[in-house]
Each structure stands twice: as C-alpha cells, then as structure tokens.
Amino acid sequence: MINFLKYKFFYFIISGIVLVVGIFSLVRYGFVFSLDFTGGGIVEYSFDKKISRDVIQKTTQTEGIKIVSIEETGENRYLLKTAPIDEKKEETLRKKIQDAHKVRIETLRFETVGPTMGKETAQKTIIAAIVAIIGIFLYLTISFSRFTYGLAAIVALIHDFLIVLGTYSLLSRFLDAEFDTLFVTAILTTMSFSVHDTIVVFDKIREHTKIETTTPFSHLANKAVTETMVRSLNNSLTIILMLLALILLGGLSIKFFVATLLIGTITGTYSSPFIAVPVLEMMEGKKKRK
Amino acid sequence: MIRKVRLAPVIFFVFLVIIILIDLPENRTLKFSLGGFKVDTIIHPLRIDFQIGTWRIKKNFSTHLGLDLKGGSHLVYEADMKKIVLSDREDALSSLRDVVEKRVNFFGVSEPSIQTYKTGDNYRLTVDLPGVQDVSETMALIGKTAELDFREEAAMSSADIKEATQTPVILRLTQKTDLTGRHIKKSSIQFDPNTGKPVVALIFNGEGAKLFEEITKRNVGKALGIFLDGIPISAPTVQQAISGGEAVISGDFSVDEAKNLSIAINSGALPVPIKLKELKAIGPTLGAEHVRKSVFAGMIGLVAVVVFMVSYYGFFGIIASFALLIYGLITFALFRAIPVVLTLSGVAGFILSIGMAVDANILIFERIKEEERKGKSRDIAIRIGFGKAISAIKDANLTTLLVAFILFNPFNFSLFPQFGLVKGFALTLGIGVLTSLFTGVVITRRLIGAFYKNQPRSKPPNRRSNRGKK
DSSP: OOOGGGGHHHHHHHHHHHHHHHHHHHHHTOOEEOHHHHOEEEEEEEESSOOOHHHHHHHHHHTTOOEEEEEEEETTEEEEEESOOOHHHHHHHHHHHHHHHTOOEEEEEEEEEOTHHHHHHHHHHHHHHHHHHHHHHHHHHHHHSOHHHHHHHHHHHHHHHHHHHHHHHHHHHHHOOEEOHHHHHHHHHHHHHHHHHHHHHHHHHHHHHHHOSSSOHHHHHHHHHHHHHHHHHHHHHHHHHHHHHHHHHSOGGGHHHHHHHHHHHHHHHHHIIIIIHHHHHHHHTTSOOO | OOOOOOHHHHHHHHHHHHHHHHHOOSSEEEEEEETTEEEEEEEOOOEEEEEETTEEEEEEOOOEEOHHHHOEEEEEEEEOOTTSOGGGHHHHHHHHHHHHHHHHHHTTOSSOEEEEEEETTEEEEEEEEETOOOHHHHHHHHHOOOOEEEEEOOOOOHHHHHHHTTSOHHHHOOEEEEEEGGGEEEEEEEEOTTTOOEEEEEEEOHHHHHHHHHHHHHTTTSBEEEEETTEEEEOOBOOSOOOSSEEEEOOSOOHHHHHHHHHHHHHOSOSSOEEEEEEEEEOHHHHHHHHHHHHHHHHHHHHHHHHHHHHHHTHHHHHHHHHHHHHHHHHHHHHHHTTOEEOHHHHHHHHHHHHHHHHHHHHHHHHHHHHHHTTOOHHHHHHHHHHHHHHHHHHHHHHHHHHHHHHHOTTOOTTSOOSSHHHHHHHHHHHHHHHHHHIIIIIHHHHIIIIITTSOOSSOOOHHHHTTOO
C-alpha cells in the first residue's frame, strides 16, 4: 500500500498551479467565441482549381461583404468568416467568383447566425448543469448516507470543470480554439466522467469502512486509492486511446472537441484519488470513528 | 439428475442474431463463392412488416444521419408575436408550424423536421431539411406570406382612357376587390385540356363564390388580375359571369411553378410574420468526409483498445473485447431502432462511450482477481467479485444517467436546453450508459460463466461443490 494521502498538499499545489494559470488566462484572454455566440456568417468553398486568397478577398470587398478572416482549410478550400450575410449575398458572391475566374465552386458550408442563439444555449446548459450537480450531490448523500462524499465529489467536479475551462482558454488564445456548443458538450462529458471516476474510489472506501470499523480513515482511504489505481489508469488509457485515434484521424472540425475531452479525461482521472479523496479525508479523518 | 434444457443461452443467441440483423449495412452487395456455393445478394438491415389482427407493425431499421453528416439545412425563425394576444400565442405558433410544414412537404424533402419552442418571450420555429442545399428557394417558400387577391381595372374618366389603353393591362389593374385568398376553399393543379399546359384550379367558399360572380359580371370583356403578394400572376380576360365558385388561373406556368403556386395558395398566409435568426447549410461532401473519418478513427481506436485489453488482462481481455463488440452492436441497433439522429458530436460521444464501456469490465475483472488473490476458489471469486463490482458500477452509472436525463430535458422545461446538440448528446450518452450497464452486468457475466470457469488454473478448482449454493 502506498501512502498517497501523505502528499496531499503536493497534489493541491499542482492543481493550484494549473488552476491559477488557467484562471489567469480565463480572466486575461477569455475565449474566442464561435459564430453561435458572436453572430456572423461562415462560408466554406471548395474550388476545382487553384485560386488565390486575394481574389476572394477582392470580390468580397467589391460586394460589400465584411470579412473577418479567410482560412485555408484544405486543398483549394477556403473558409470565410464574415459579418452576418443572407443567402442571396452568398449566391452573388459565389457567382461573381465563378464567372470572373472560370472556376467551379462547391459550397461546403454556409452558416449565418444571430448573436443570441449560442448565448441562450449556453445559459440553459449552465442552469441544467447546476441542477445536475445538485442532483449528483443528493444522490451520493443518499447512496453513501453521508453528505461528505457528495461534497468531496462535487469539489473534484468543480476542480475538473475549472481546469478544462482554463486550459481551453489557453487553447483559445494560442491555437484559436473556439468556444462553441461542441465545447459545451465536452465540458458536460468531463463533468459526468469526473463523478463516475470518483464514485469508483469512494465505493471502495465505503466498503472498507463497513468492514474495518476501527482502522483510521486515512489508512482506509489510502488502501482504496491503491486498490483502484490500476483500474483507474487502465480505464483512462482505453478512453485516451479512443480519443487519440479521433484526434489523429478525425475531421478538423472536432479537433478541439476531442482535445477538450482528452484534457477532461486526464483531469477527471487525476482528481479522483488526488483531490476528491484528500478532501474527503480532511472532512472525515478528524471525526472519531465508532 | 435430468439435465434441463437451458434456455438462457438460446435466448442470448437469438437476441444476438436479431441485433446483428438490425446492424447489417444498407444496400451493400455481397458477392463471393465458397467452394461450389455462390452467393450474390444485396444486404439490408432487418425489416419488420407483419400484422396481428388489426395491429400492423412495420419498421425499417436504418441509420439516421444528422444534417452535419448528411448535408442539409437548418433554419431557425423567430415569430413576431407583437400583434397577438398572449393567450393565443401558443396556438399561433402551432398553426405556424402546420403552415410551414405544408410548404416544406411540397419540396418533397425526406424527413423534414419542424419544431417549435418558446424561450423567454421568444417564439421560435426550427426547420431541418436534410439533403436540401439550395436554401434560397426553400427560404423563399417558407417565408412567403402568399396573400392572394383579385384586382380589376379602376373606374376611369373617359379622358384617361385614351392614355390608359396604351399602358399594359397589368398596370391598369389597380382596384382591389374584396375577393382574397381567404375565400379559397381549395386549390389544385390541373392541365388545360386544349393546350396541355398546367393551370391552377381554385374552388371558392360560399361567400367567395358570390363575390366572384359579382366581379366577373361587372367585368365581362375586361381583364381580371390575380395577384400573389402584390405580384401579378395572371390577368385573364373575363368571357362571361361565372357562377358556381370555380375558377382557373392559367399563366405560362411550368408544372413546378403551378404546383408551387397551388401550394402557396392552399397554405395561405402565415398566421404570424417570421424572421430568420439562424441558417446553417452543410454540403454533402463535408458530411461524407466526416463520416468516413469518424468510422476509420473508431476502428483504429477499437483495435487499439482491444490490443491493450488483451495484452494486459489476457483471457479477461478477450472476454472484454467480446463484450465490447456486443456493446457496440447493441448501441448501434438502438440508434437505428429508436431512431437516434447521429450528428458529429453524437458519433464522437459514441466512440468515447466505447472507451467508457470497457470500464465496467475492468471493474469486474479487477474485483474477481482481487478475490482470487485472497485465495478464494474461482467460482466464489467470480460471484463475490461481481457482487462488489456491481455496487460501484451502479452508483457511477446512475449519476451519469441522472446527468443525461436532466440535459435531455424530457419534459421540455424552457429553463433547460430544449433542442439540438445538447439534447442529442444527452440521448447518446444515456443510451451508451444503459447499454454498458446491460453488457457489463448481463453479457460479461454470461461470457465469464461460459468460458472463464473452465479455464485451467494452477489450483484444482472445486467447481462441483460450489455450484448451486446460495
């Protein structure tokens, strides 16, 4: 058995550093928000032959379409981010480029969104998530017949939530990852995974406390962590294998979604033995056990 | 002792066959020869079509791909309810839905989905049109107010007439009559027996028939204009007074145009004005690419997980891989049976859930190994290990189910997400969790029961003595 709990302040410091960096980035840089949140247009074209960025830029200018950015997404493929445009403008733009440069264009994607849509989804999701957290707390309190388990699990969950949010802000700042609705689902997955993982360890602790009623709590907690460590790592590894496959081969548009899930899986696994258990031990350990 | 016929394996086998039948690829030609035996058929997933009394069951199992994978358009409209009394708004929204649905159906879009929802003070309508890319045409039709009216020549002083005759007929039709689209009972497309050209037939209601008779009576020999949304469609010359309430609009229509017009007249004006809030159109190329890449990624991931499980857990790993395969088959069958519309995030969630489904197996194996290490016999170890693992599996999965339930928002509370991405994700998550519970508790147990007990082991197993004990 390894005395994991002996180093609990070391874990807190590691988490603290990551959290501070993440939250700093969150406050300082925030996020690059996606179309759903900012409102605007996205047009992705595939051309049948080479065409330069300038040509597209010029045509949009003469058509009076405000361009936010032009990005090359593949061979003869461009993604234009614009101010909100309607479908007629998009059509004229497409025809103008086609006629003037003798190319054929296939519209891969065309989106135009008012700015309130994403905000609404996000707000509702946050409310739903808070209700879900309360539900998890109540369930664990009933199932473990102690509120401390629920509380510790929620602390770990919020820890994971903040880590993912902070790290994503860094991704957003340096790699242009966008805060979009996919990210919202990734956060939700992380949160449910985090609790899932914590419960497995807590279940072991509960089992031990029932059998060994006189052993100090910290001893039982250490034992539980030691016993579940292999399972935890193996489980995460299988998920990470799946995610790595997705990140290496999957479509470009889910790259950051998968990256978020990857971060979520790692922090979700880490937080169970190194955050949830120490927090539980701090609440339970001081009490006298019968 | 007389051996009873054991039912469980039979049921399990039948279940598996049905699942595999549901999961078969769609429209795939199978061609091979085995010895002298030649096979050449087209494979389809299971189709159910039978009748019990008056009760008919018909179901096709096929994969439903979301707009982002199949290509198509997603439109969100906001209804302007300013002029409508608060208590009537829900009704207005649902009749708006009906009108839009009629118009969309005209396009022959397969599986359009039109939904309404209220958020705060906003009333919204979402229209999903799989496979439709030419959005402008669709949008024109959806947004059309389709207000039909009939106009006659304004009474003019004789001094004006000379000048007026030089302007085209259409421009002289400025006097609106009382006859409008409200008076039309039904409109349909017909073909002119003389020219073979499509025309739009109108049947008026009682009041309309009377009005129409009056109008035609006073306009014999003159043109009568038929206007849709203020745009002249046709201006036939009235030959005689028409009673009976039937009329025909003959313009220079193509069949499609005539159909379009007839639909627009039938569906009438929208009960409330609408404004486009969001439009997403995705071409089929991008969607197909996503499907191809995700399937490939899923395969690679699955192989990696299997390799890892087998190399780490040995025999248990093989069982887990089987359980995983069955998990994948069941989940996919459920996606087809319910059906769940698969979007990109849904597919990613599914692939991720495969990784998570292994967890139940790992938990069980670790527990069994633990019990064996304590020196318990294999039979007992399996039983105790299972029992202990189930408690953790139950708690962990129930909380995840709880989260999925709240996010899915089955009662459609306006406080929570009401549609789209988050709901779809919650559904795939929920199905994934339930299936992994099932495979973990039922399938893995069965596989272990069938194969693991008989595995050779250093200590002689005393299977017999333990079987049948509580």
